[in-house]
Amino acid sequence: MTPYPLTWDLDSIFEGGSQSEQLKKYVENTENHISELETMVESFSAPRHTDQIEELSEIMPILQTIIKELSEFGAFVSCLSAQDVHDKKAGLWQSKQHELGARFDNTMTQFDQKLVQVDKDVWNSLISQHPFKELSFILDERRHLAMDKLDLRQESIINDLGVDGYHAWGQMYDTLVGKMSVEVEGETLSVGQASNRLSSSDRTIRKKVFDNLQKAWSDQEDLFSETLNHLSGFRLQTYKHRNWKRVLKEPLDYNRMSEDTLNAMWDTIVEFKNQYVPYLEKKAQLLGIDKLSFYDVEAPVAKTEQMMSYQEGAEFIIKQFRQFSPKMADFAEMAFEKGWIEAEDRPGKQPGGFCTSFPDSEQTRIFMTYSGTPSNVATLAHELGHAYHQHVMNELPVLNQGYAMNVAETASTFAEMIVADAAVKQAENEEEKLALLEDKVQRSVAFFMNIHARFLFETRF
Ligand SMILES: [Zn+2]
Numbered sequence: 056m057t058p059y060p061l062t063w064d065l066d067s068i069f070e071g072g073s074q075s076e077q078l079k080k081y082v083e084n085t086e087n088h089i090s091e092l093e094t095m096v097e098s099f100s101a102p103r104h105t106d107q108i109e110e111l112s113e114i115m116p117i118l119q120t121i122i123k124e125l126s127e128f129g130a131f132v133s134c135l136s137a138q139d140v141h142d143k144k145a146g147l148w149q150s151k152q153h154e155l156g157a158r159f160d161n162t163m164t165q166f167d168q169k170l171v172q173v174d175k176d177v178w179n180s181l182i183s184q185h186p187f188k189e190l191s192f193i194l195d196e197r198r199h200l201a202m203d204k205l206d207l208r209q210e211s212i213i214n215d216l217g218v219d220g221y222h223a224w225g226q227m228y229d230t231l232v233g234k235m236s237v238e239v240e241g242e243t244l245s246v247g248q249a250s251n252r253l254s255s256s257d258r259t260i261r262k263k264v265f266d267n268l269q270k271a272w273s274d275q276e277d278l279f280s281e282t283l284n285h286l287s288g289f290r291l292q293t294y295k296h297r298n299w300k301r302v303l304k305e306p307l308d309y310n311r312m313s314e315d316t317l318n319a320m321w322d323t324i325v326e327f328k329n330q331y332v333p334y335l336e337k338k339a340q341l342l343g344i345d346k347l348s349f350y351d352v353e354a355p356v357a358k359t360e361q362m363m364s365y366q367e368g369a370e371f372i373i374k375q376f377r378q379f380s381p382k383m384a385d386f387a388e389m390a391f392e393k394g395w396i397e398a399e400d401r402p403g404k405q406p407g408g409f410c411t412s413f414p415d416s417e418q419t420r421i422f423m424t425y426s427g428t429p430s431n432v433a434t435l436a437h438e439l440g441h442a443y444h445q446h447v448m449n450e451l452p453v454l455n456q457g458y459a460m461n462v463a464e465t466a467s468t469f470a471e472m473i474v475a476d477a478a479v480k481q482a483e484n485e486e487e488k489l490a491l492l493e494d495k496v497q498r499s500v501a502f503f504m505n506i507h508a509r510f511l512f513e514t515r516f
Pocket of ligand 1: 437441463464467
């Protein structure tokens with residue numbers, strides 16, 4: 056068999072990367088659709104009777120087309136900038152995407168506010184009939200969220216200023232990270248590549264990588280703190296004007312989660328996180344040190360490092376998926392074969408991993424930097440979990456395909472666990488079993504400690 060490609064195929068979506076003519080035409084077409092929707096929403100009047108559904112049923116298809124197109128466009132642009140942080144044209148496309156996004160958001164704000172004007176009884180009966188029934192959850196949610204917002208004029212100003220005053224700061228962060236490089240043993244590495252070396256079995260290398268990473272981030276700390284302050288400042292001002300008192304209002308709405316549920320989760324985590332302390336102490340003992348440093352947390356405890364080539368990692372994942380679900384395995388195999396995954400270990404790539412959806416072409420792409428560590432294999436399985444989740448939703452109306460991070464991470468963590476559990480069961484000897492169990496526990500440590508620490512930082516900040 057031919058080995059799976061290490062780099063992804065973006066040409067099958069839009070040919071020619073950031074210079075793509077096909078992309079240009081696609082975006083022009085989307086702009087036309089947005090103009091069309093703007094006119095329709097402008098003249099749309101809130102239904103007063105349950106039989107006034109004509110305008111609304113004309114709006115729904117075009118609205119869904121635009122969501123599809125904007126997501127397709129956005130996904131492509133994020134792939135372009137992730138694969139090459141120096142691609143300036145990709146940055147321009149990103150600005151274009153934010154501009155169109157803001158235009159669409161404004162139209163949707165106008166639309167939502169007209170939904171708020173519909174009498175409650177008319178509304179309830181309206182969304183229970185065809186063709187709105189299958190979209191009723193989303194429509195009802197939109198109407199409710201709109202009730203907590205400002206009037207159209209003010210919300211439009213927030214949306215428009217958000218392009219340069221909010222989203223642009225996110226882009227700034229990516230630009231800064233892209234410029235950073237870390238020297239490790241004479242090699243110049245990107246931040247993502249260097250982070251992979253934190254799981255080296257050699258403590259001297261880990262310490263060096265950690266120190267150099269610390270230095271690289273500290274060198275830019277004034278720029279990062281300013282970026283963070285402006286992102287937060289924009290949010291605080293928006294909250295103030297909307298008269299939103301609770302700092303978690305927006306993330307909770309977005310995650311369709313109550314504050315009680317969130318607190319129940321964190322309380323449980325706080326109650327049980329200490330159970331990982333004996334593990335960390337044992338790990339320090341096995342590594343022959345008194346106390347773990349941050350750069351020891353991901354160190355392997357086994358003598359031999361369980362490195363896997365990309366091909367081996369891919370075959371391993373497909374095999375484990377197959378024991379749970381042949382459909383899931385077939386999907387993963389197809390993703391590997393067709394080049395839906397960017398895994399190459401090279402400088403100039405963004406750090407981290409993600410999976411992004413192309414709802415128009417019904418495809419997904421996975422991005423990561425694969426260097427062969429067990430945690431890379433886990434990341435790959437994780438991202439394939441996201442991809443499979445998207446795949447099983449392809450049949451749904453695009454409005455119903457939206458889901459938040461908490462649901463997304465359930466699908467991906469599940470996929471990750473299938474691979475982790477199966478791997479432990481099939482370990483050939485004690486040493487290998489230990490390494491695999493350790494990798495699994497490590498991920499729980501990440502959820503219970505690392506992620507919790509980030510949550511505490513962000514809410515306090
Ligand atoms: Zn994920």
